[in-house]
Structure formats: structure tokens, C-alpha cells
Amino acid sequence: MTCDPAGARRVEATWRALAQVQEVIRFADLKAGAVLAGSAALGGITATAAKGVRGPTGWLLAAGAGLLLAAALLALRTLAPRVAPRACSTRVYQVGRLPQRFVHDRSAFVDAWLALGGDDAALAAELAHQLWIAQLIATRKFTGIGWAIRALATAAPLLGAVLLLS
Structure with missing residues (x-):
């Protein structure tokens, strides 16, 4: 076990950066939920x-409805869970996909994870990945959510015009 203050x-710092990026991901998901709700509400009214x-x-109406559908689909795609590419599945610490080498061997995973805890450099590399x-x-x-917001923002005035003209 290494006790390197710089490594610690x-x-x-990597843990903090990872937590910050995960917060950004949650914010994008929140925006996607809002776009999806807005699309559904505007679609229902229209x-x-x-x-x-x-x-x-x-x-x-057709153009607005098409843009509304595009906004909803883009928001759903943003919310859909996806995992890292298979090429990355050899890492010990990876959310969303258990590394292939540990699928049927829990004790090997535990041993590999505990070994990382004793080596600051290896743990930092794993977390950086x-x-x-x-x-x-x-x-x-x-x-994705940027495009969904643009589609919703374009659909709203078109559908508003339809409502005013009908």
C-alpha cells in the first residue's frame, strides 16, 4: 500500500471532478425531462x-408537429441509458457495465477493486478513465438536448400561429 500525499x-481531485461531471449529466437529464413534458403539453393543446x-x-401544423415530435424523440434519446463502448469494458471501475472478465467471478472483482485501493496511481488512472x-x-x-430545445423553440411559435389562425 502506497501512502503518497500527492497521489492521494x-x-x-479526480473523485471531485467525476462527481461534478455526474452532476452535469443529471442536469442534462433534467432538461430532457422538461423538454419532454413541454412537448407533450404543447402537443396535447395543439x-x-x-x-x-x-x-x-x-x-x-405539420411542420410544428414534426418539430415537436423531433424534440420529444431527441429528449427521449438523451434520457435513454447508454453504457461505455465494449472496448472500455476491461476497467474495474465502470458504471453501467460489469467488466467482462468479472461477469462470473465476483471475488476476482472484489480483489481487483481492493488492490486499486492500495495503489493511488492505479486508482487515479482508473478514475480518470x-x-x-x-x-x-x-x-x-x-x-442532443440542445437540438431538442431548438426544435421545441421552433415548434412553439409555429403551433401558436396555427392556434391563432384556426
Whole structure:
């Protein structure tokens, strides 16, 4: 077991960074839930109020409904759980996928995890790998929810115009 103060600080800093990125992921999921709720509410209002719309207003309705559907699907995709690529599944600490080498051997996993606890450098490397995966997930979620918000923000005035014109 190593007792390196610099290594311990590195492990602690990596834990803090990982917690911060996981908080960002939760924030993206919260935004996705809000977009999904907004899409459902706007879709419900439009469906009841815009029955029998024809002519040019029908095109606005179709465009708005398409954008609303796109916003909802993008929000759902953001909320859908995904795990790290299979190439990353050899790591000991990985949320969402038990490493293949430990699937049927719990005691080997426990031994590997405990061995990491005794080596600050190895633990910091393992956590840094998890941090990389979490940052990748956060980036993907924020990209998806950004497009969902844009689609919802474009659909709202189109559907508002349909409601005013019908």
C-alpha cells in the first residue's frame, strides 16, 4: 500500500471532478425531462385545438408537429441509458457495465477493486478513465438536448400561429 500525499490528492481531485461531471449529466437529464413534458403539453393543446385545420395553416401544423415530435424523440434519446463502448469494458471501475472478465467471478472483482485501493496511481488512472467516459456522456447528452430545445423553440411559435389562425 502506497501512502503518497500527492497521489492521494490526485485521487481526491479526480473523485471531485467525476462527481461534478455526474452532476452535469443529471442536469442534462433534467432538461430532457422538461423538454419532454413541454412537448407533450404543447402537443396535447395543439391536438385538441387544431382539429380540422386545412390549407396553408395545415402546413404550419405539420411542420410544428414534426418539430415537436423531433424534440420529444431527441429528449427521449438523451434520457435513454447508454453504457461505455465494449472496448472500455476491461476497467474495474465502470458504471453501467460489469467488466467482462468479472461477469462470473465476483471475488476476482472484489480483489481487483481492493488492490486499486492500495495503489493511488492505479486508482487515479482508473478514475480518470471513468471521468473520460462521464465527460463523453455529458457531451453527448448536452448536444442532443440542445437540438431538442431548438426544435421545441421552433415548434412553439409555429403551433401558436396555427392556434391563432384556426
